[in-house]
Amino acid sequence: MGILSGYRVLDCSIAMAGPFAAQRLGDLGADVVKVEPVTGEWQRHVAAGGAQGNKVNVSFLSLNRNKRSLAVDLKNPDGKAALIELVKTADVFLQNYRPGVARRLGVDYETLSAINPKLIYVSISGYGEDGPYVNRPGQDLVLQGMSGAMLSAGRDGEAPTPAGQYLVDAITAYTAFEGVLAALLHRERTGEGQMVSVNMLDAITTIQMQELSVFSVGEKPQTRSAEPHAHVYIRAPYGAFATSDGFIIVAFPKLTTLGEVIGEPSFLDMDDEVDCWSRRDEIFAKTRERLKTDTSAAWLEKLRAADIWCGPVYGYADLIEDEQIKHNGTFVEYDHPTEGHVKTPGFPIRFSKTPSTVDRGAPLTGEHTRDVLREAGFADAAIDALLASKAVLQEGQL
Numbered sequence: 567m568g569i570l571s572g573y574r575v576l577d578c579s580i581a582m583a584g585p586f587a588a589q590r591l592g593d594l595g596a597d598v599v600k601v602e603p604v605t606g607e608w609q610r611h612v613a614a615g616g617a618q619g620n621k622v623n624v625s626f627l628s629l630n631r632n633k634r635s636l637a638v639d640l641k642n643p644d645g646k647a648a649l650i651e652l653v654k655t656a657d658v659f660l661q662n663y664r665p666g667v668a669r670r671l672g673v674d675y676e677t678l679s680a681i682n683p684k685l686i687y688v689s690i691s692g693y694g695e696d697g698p699y700v701n702r703p704g705q706d707l708v709l710q711g712m713s714g715a716m717l718s719a720g721r722d723g724e725a726p727t728p729a730g731q732y733l734v735d736a737i738t739a740y741t742a743f744e745g746v747l748a749a750l751l752h753r754e755r756t757g758e759g760q761m762v763s764v765n766m767l768d769a770i771t772t773i774q775m776q777e778l779s780v781f782s783v784g785e786k787p788q789t790r791s792a793e794p795h796a797h798v799y800i801r802a803p804y805g806a807f808a809t810s811d812g813f814i815i816v817a818f819p820k821l822t823t824l825g826e827v828i829g830e831p832s833f834l835d836m837d838d839e840v841d842c843w844s845r846r847d848e849i850f851a852k853t854r855e856r857l858k859t860d861t862s863a864a865w866l867e868k869l870r871a872a873d874i875w876c877g878p879v880y881g882y883a884d885l886i887e888d889e890q891i892k893h894n895g896t897f898v899e900y901d902h903p904t905e906g907h908v909k910t911p912g913f914p915i916r917f918s919k920t921p922s923t924v925d926r927g928a929p930l931t932g933e934h935t936r937d938v939l940r941e942a943g944f945a946d947a948a949i950d951a952l953l954a955s956k957a958v959l960q961e962g963q964l
Contacts, residue, residue, distance in 0.1 A: 568593070569917055571596070574657050575592070575746075576658065577598050577633065577660050579690065582629060582706075583735045585607075585630055586735070587690070587739040587746070589632060591658070593913040597634070598634070599634050599934070599938050600634065600636065604964075605964075609630075620904045622902070627905060627928045631924055634929055634933065634937065636935050637958060639956065640673070642955070648939060648957065650681060652942050658750075661690070662690035686750060686759050688761075689762070691764075709770055710733060711728075713771055716728065719794075722789070734769065735766075738769040749762050792847045793805075795846060802818070802842050802853075803819070803824070807853060807854050808858055810861050812878075814876055814877065815877045818875070819872075828856040886909075898912035900924045900927060902928070904930070912924075930961040933961040935953075935961075
């Protein structure tokens with residue numbers, strides 16, 4: 567029994583941020599019902615990286631474990647009525663519809679909270695519930711560019727490098743997840759539900775608490791260097807450096823110590839708090855040239871022996887085989903009825919008494935329609951009628 571066992575979540579979201587947030591709730595034991603169109607959620611038909619599956623592509627598989635699927639046509643009055651019945655006993659309703667869609671479908675906060683005042687209603691958007699950008703598409707890379715973060719790293723004058731993951735989507739998912747937990751705690755204390763609004767722009771902006779405060783309070787300009795320094799607000803050397811056989815990370819060491827380890831005599835008389843800023847490009851370039859002369863393993867051994875912060879630059883194959891990752895049990899493995907054996911990242915928080923588990927893999931479209939409706943009080947004859955009219959769908963009808 568997970569820590570959220572007994573709570574029911576209606577997940578009406580698509581793509582990554584919403585489904586990822588709902589999956590985290592499911593990992594903690596909540597009964598998450600994936601409410602999707604009868605043709606299946608959008609992510610079922612768009613495979614990230616071109617990774618197709620047998621019946622469930624990898625994109626959908628990765629974001630929808632520990633959920634049941636209810637396939638329903640919300641434009642059909644009977645389908646919408648079925649969802650409303652579920653809302654009456656739900657704890658959380660999560661959506662990331664385009665602006666105006668929730669109200670048009672009759673599943674906006676005002677409507678659903680009148681039906682169930684204890685409902686936690688989560689709305690995820692790109693830029694907010696209103697304002698000048700409300701109708702712009704909230705896409706991860708677009709928000710990365712807008713966040714300001716890209717211009718905190720790399721070479722001056724060169725195009726910035728985006729993050730190597732869907733960073734804004736992931737941060738938004740965790741923000742929504744956090745919001746749900748806080749709202750549920752409030753409800754436990756007061757008995758009242760509420761709306762939780764999360765937007766991608768605020769999520770990626772507010773995690774830059776330190777950097778933006780250095781800029782706005784400390785009045786330090788965001789100035790990139792000629793060398794590809796990893797962050798404008800951290801002293802040199804700081805970044806990824808090529809070795810004779812790969813790449814390693816070196817993070818702001820004491821210059822005298824680094825100079826001794828890599829054999830760079832000019833570092834021995836430098837002042838960390840002065841030269842590491844004023845001579846940043848020179849320090850970076852000299853470090854780069856010295857590190858090219860030996861292997862990654864050799865440098866990491868020497869740097870660690872001198873207590874200098876450093877580490878390898880992994881690819882995914884290296885990460886999965888890392889001994890600490892294996893020790894932590896970072897990845898979970900389970901068997902999916904159509905996709906076979908699955909190995910995928912698990913849940914990062916450990917609870918001593920209520921551990922997270924994978925009870926089911928990502929569902930097939932409408933796989934649990936009949937079960938979910940029966941639990942909501944629908945008689946079998948009524949469910950049969952809904953299936954016959956295609957107001958709802960169960961797996962195998964497509």
